[in-house]
Amino acid sequence: MPKQSVPPVINYGDLDNLMGYKLRRAQVSFFESFAQRCSKFGITPGLFGVLSLVKHNPGQTQTAIANALGNDRSAMVSVVDRLEAMNVLERKPSVSDRRSHALFLTLEGETFYTQLIEEVKKHEQQFMQLLAGDEAKIIADVLDRFAALKTS
Amino acid sequence: MPKQSVPPVINYGDLDNLMGYKLRRAQVSFFESFAQRCSKFGITPGLFGVLSLVKHNPGQTQTAIANALGNDRSAMVSVVDRLEAMNVLERKPSVSDRRSHALFLTLEGETFYTQLIEEVKKHEQQFMQLLAGDEAKIIADVLDRFAALKTS
DNA sequence: TATTGTTATACTCTATAACTATA
DNA sequence: TATAGTTATAGAGTATAACAATA
DSSP states (O other), X not given: OOOOOOOOOOOOGGGGGOHHHHHHHXXXXXXXXXXXXXXXXXXXXXXXXXXXXXXXXXXXXXXXXXXXXXXXXXXXXXXXXXXHHTTSEEEEEOXXXXXXXXXXXXXXXXXXXHHHHHHHHHHHXXXXXXXXXXXXXXXXXXXXXXXXXXXX | OOOOOOOOOOOOGGGGXXXXXXXXXXXXXXXXXXXXXXXXXXXXXXXXXXXXXXXXSTTOBHHHHHHHHTOOHHHHHHHHHHHHHTTSEXXXXXXXXXXXXXXXXXXXHXXXXXXXXXXXXXXXXXXXXTOOTTHHHHHHHHHHHHHHOOOO
């Protein structure tokens, strides 16, 4: 029987009373689980955000999608490149403005998204089943309030 | 009067119903606000986590602190280097194991932490005042449950 | 003049592998 | 053999600045 190293008992002190730290730990747990479940699709949370927004806003430009997600438009290039390489999304020339690209899901992308969102919702369920009664609604409301808080 | 570019109306679709996305947006908001408030201390959320854990667990090794925070021990090196350069934390040779370093707050670090935690708690208040009644306790509980969920 | 997509660049985080000194 | 700290390295993610094409 090999010697077992005992991890030290850690006092989390202030961290245990800070919502910011709880928020971070919960988000890390959520994203790790998401990545695990969606790795078979080759999809990360970031890629999913872009794909989902294009799905629900076909024809929007890269900059519009980037702004909606709070990303810089320069970061969109490699993301769209990757989704295009997966044949799930395509750039089309904009008819109204020749500077911009209109983004669309491909036919294959529509099928892909249908399967993907099913898996994402299963993942969501995995966490939602931890909640009782009206907790889900309360959490959703509060997280929206947190996100909306603009620091002066 | 300069021409005003009107941002397109975006339909957030599925994202609006996914707790994972709400969680991410809330956390980004929280951390941006934290960084803003604590920039005068030269402290990021990551640095604060280490400093706080050393404060409440004086004499622990780098690896113990790293494990408690879910980080790799290799990532601790530059963090501890930075906090040591700020004269708020110090490595001392461990008496029981000459391979490891015991971490402590310096005298200056104790004062620093006292001022820092005051600011951090003000920051926390800024978000907590968005909550009514027993919401804070519910959120804390739920986020702990989310964090504890281990994906098989 | 301003904006779109793009490239180049850089900085932070994070993770892995390998080294050394100790255990 | 295994572990602690370290180094080197590499991959994401994110942000800024500058450029060409277009508005």
